[in-house]
Amino acid sequence: MRIALVGCGAVTQAVYVPLLSRRRDLFEVSAVCDLSRTLADAVGDRLGAARRYTAVAEMLADGGFEAVVVLASGSHGETVRQALAAGYAVLCEKPLALTRAEVAALPEGRLMVGYMKQYDPAVRRAEEVLAELGGPEAIRSVEVTVLHPSGESQLAFANLTQARDVDPGLLASLRAAEEELMSRALGESAPAAVRNLYGVSLGSICHDLSLLRRFTGSPAEISYVETWGDVPGSIEISGPLPIRGRFSIRWHYLEDYPAYRETVAVHHDQGSLELVFPSPYLMNAPTTLTVVSAGESRTDWREVTEAFEVQLAAFHAYVNDGKPPLTDVGGALDDIVTAQRIAARYAVQHALNIGGEAA
Template sequence: MTEAGKRVRMAVAGLGVIARTVHLPLLRRRADLFDVVALSDLSPSRLAELGDRYGVDPARRYADAATMLAGGGYDAVLLATSGSHGELAAAALGRGLPVLCEKPLAYTVAETDRLTGSGAALMVGYMKQYDPAVAEAARLLDEIGGPAAVHAVEVTVLHAAGDQQLAFANLAPAPRDVPPAELARLREADDGLLDAAVGGDRGARTLYQILINSVSHDLSLLRLFTGAPATVDHVATWPLAPDGPAEPSVEISGRLPDGGRYGIRWLNLPDCPAYRETVTLHHARGALELVFPSPYLLNAPTTLTAVDRRGDGERRTAFRSVTEAFEQELVAFHAMVTEGARPLSGIAEGTADVRTSQQVVRRYGELTGAAIGGEAAS
């Protein structure tokens, strides 16, 4: 464990959108806590550009994340590569390195089983759990009775196209110098893991990737407020038209551990003007409503509105926070590395979200007749 209060030397694997727009700028902002000392990416041009920008020694820039892990010389690692992080997380933990792992933690439970018992700590990157508005909602929920007081949770995600969410960042076009053979190898590996997770049905695979890559954030909030879903009763995807979006919209509902109900609607709306996520916890005397902006907009306000009964009327109290959830997550990660603080979502919680996602896919197969295989079928 790094000495409490010391700067943590960070290695960053994967220099895609989330690293460029969020993680690297915030690691620089929090130079009091972190020092970026190693980078890895498949693109030589992107590696050179960001290595220069963040002052990383050319000798500590790697074309391969596994080679970077073997190189050592740092205290912790951020995994922001695409696809499953199971293999790299296992390699990092096996070297005793604390890990901040972007979702998905893994595609399969078999991968997450390899992560337990290493002795090193891992945090899954569910930054919304660290949003001050979420923390305030959890505090207010405790005051009215905790999870047992929740009558229902409603989640609606308006998922705008990625280029609209990222227009402000003026990112350079995707690099063209990634080795084709390496891309093919990674795609083949992901394909094998998807087969092991849910089988070969195209609709099931698409649904599963939406769940582990995006809806997992909403599952993490459900776990925080009420516990993981007890059942998955209904699953639907639409539109089914061949000229519709590449990814469908998704609807899921079921029972919560204390008897309440939940409903999640993830709406793929490519022409929607802006991303918006609303999470509402209904209770006997009112509601707690959280509204999140696009996660790429650093320090954009998250709003919590608490509604309750006041005499014969209604009282509405608003709480707005521009404190960046990703930054709070980094502060919590620093405490995990230097003080042994427990993360809000570690290996067990990440595994629970994989299991819930597979349960959703299994129910999808039962309702549609799709052939579900792999772990989801059991």
């Protein structure tokens, strides 16, 4: 399947370039696009894509591919809208957008939103175990802890090509547009603390929201939100699960922590399941699933199959065979709504301004 890539930054270079290089049985990269011609050339050279662009509209108009993979930073709403309107299938990295309005403006089309942890073999095995135990009705609680070092420390091994050739005026206009979207989501007068919380919720905590969607369904209510420490600091979120039990998420940004670590524990009527995720940038590093059942029996389960690679294969199956993705536009919208509920609960608790869609 011939594809085009939008965005040639860190995740593209560290994750997608090596995976697409070894899955030439499924994909041919026909075109790449980035604001930086330096990055477009670097990724194009590594993947053998002769056509390189710095404008999405021009790339879409030229065509020569069947699908678009959107990997750029920030909101992806407008790029996805353009690609769907042009008739292309789209795989879009999370988050799909910053506002519900962007999602509502999307035309009909084939859209898959990438939350690679949903495709992790350990997560799929945990889903099977939960189904055998009775599903969401058996869950007492879901407890998440994320220890998040800086992106620079996580990617120090990757020898990334850096972009230094993008017009500063263009970058400033893009940042202003992003702030306008944040204002539409949260209101013009939403303070920095609320905007930071919303950004982390959609940029990182959304992975945990996506797992909640798979295990129990999206939470319909947020009971409590707190933040502390220097921005982005630490965040705590809790509330009831949609069927039974409660969830809690504790997310900590630790600049110098030696390695990313994410733990998701599901406690149920007969024991617990614990998932421990490594850094997402370490290809084929296994997630560990530990199953503890009544009588203190314990089973550890690991598989080195790369979740990002399974996700890419699932996109191929979606476009060519019609196999539905794990997250479509509805699931991505659920996460945006939940992130807005998180921001609104925090604002109400601290008597801060909240407006826009989150109000």
